[in-house]
Amino acid sequence: MILSALYRYPVKSAQAQSLLASPVGNLGLQGDRRWLVVEAENGRFLTQRAWPQLGQISADYAAQGQLLLAAPGWPVLEVPVPGADDELRGVTIWRDTLRVPDAGDAAAAWLSELLGKSVRLVYCPEQRARYLPSGYGLNSDRAAFPDGFPLLLIGQASLDELSRRVGRSMEMLRFRPNLVVEGAEPFAEDGWKRIRIGAMTFRVLKPSVRCILTTLDPATGERSPDREPLTTLKTFREREGDVLFGQNLAVDGEGELKVGMAVEVLE
Structure with a gap:
């Protein structure tokens, strides 16, 4: 498995920046x-x-x-x-x-x-x-202005499987991840607890709950008339009323991430 993409969002809800490398620390990717x-x-x-x-x-x-x-x-x-x-x-x-x-x-x-x-x-x-939501992470974990957690990871295969079910290609940026991993099975990230990327260790804290934002085209801002991909996600990714896609992470220590780094599941 490899880290295939890195994204940061300097202003919450504004456009993404695609990065080849980024320092990473307590608040996630630098400047995110x-x-x-x-x-x-x-x-x-x-x-x-x-x-x-x-x-x-x-x-x-x-x-x-x-x-x-x-x-x-x-x-x-x-x-x-x-x-x-x-x-x-x-x-x-x-x-x-x-x-x-x-x-x-x-x-x-x-x-x-x-x-x-x-x-x-x-x-x-x-x-x-901010502190992370109650019950998740360590007392030392913090977040700036994401919805709740410093990092969001999505497997490329998970998006590919969703696109297959929807019947058309879904853009990764609908889901606003920081880290994209290639080489795993669809939704393999659901079972991870700790991973290593390069020299850095990350804790997988909880699934990401998805909302109407995913129905906005990231290039145009237009809403999908058929409410996709949320409509399809609800058919197979809904748990106790929440629609789940991707995993929220926290990082141990500080370092640098680069696209192409190896990803290893530790637990």
């Missing part, structure tokens, strides 16, 4: 989901579930770590990384509430005009990261 768009009035997070326009936004990092925001027909905006204690804003992501630094008025204005809604952009420094 460290930025979040929230409602200006109450700090509640926005995602493509209700705001598919977020999928128009591409984000990258400049040489000094600044965030670069772009969208079709819009000028690129450079956003400096705020200090860990700068202008803290209360935000809510699912059941978690935390105080994190606001990214400033220029980013807020750029995003508010694009979305047609008054929003703010916030940043998660490592020292303000």
Whole structure:
């Protein structure tokens, strides 16, 4: 088995970046989901579930770590990384509430005009990261702004089997993984507890629960009229009301991942 793809998402619910290599540590891939768009009035997070326009936004990092925001027909905006204690804003992501630094008025204005809604952009420094959901992982495990866990892994064969059942090819980015593994049987990752990729060890914590976001075309943001692939997933991947696809991970230590690295199941 090999690591066949690496993806990060600098801004939660914005476009993916395909990487050939990435440092990885306590919060997952370096720079992954460290930025979040929230409602200006109450700090509640926005995602493509209700705001598919977020999928128009591409984000990258400049040489000094600044965030670069772009969208079709819009000028690129450079956003400096705020200090860990700068202008803290209360935000809510699912059941978690935390105080994190606001990214400033220029980013807020750029995003508010694009979305047609008054929003703010916030940043998660490592020292303000969230604990994982109760009952999962170690006390030292943290996450920035993913739904709950620092890393998401999907087997390529699992997607291929889903595509076969749907009757057309499904894009991997509908599921927004960080790590894609080739060479395993479909859904083999369901039975893994610990894996090694290169020199790094990862703990498999729980399956990923899927939602309506998977029905959005990652290139256009348009919703599938037949609600695929969620409709097909419900026929064979539903457990106690949750539709499961992919596995959430945490990592032990720090290191670097590169596409092509060997993947070994330890447990």
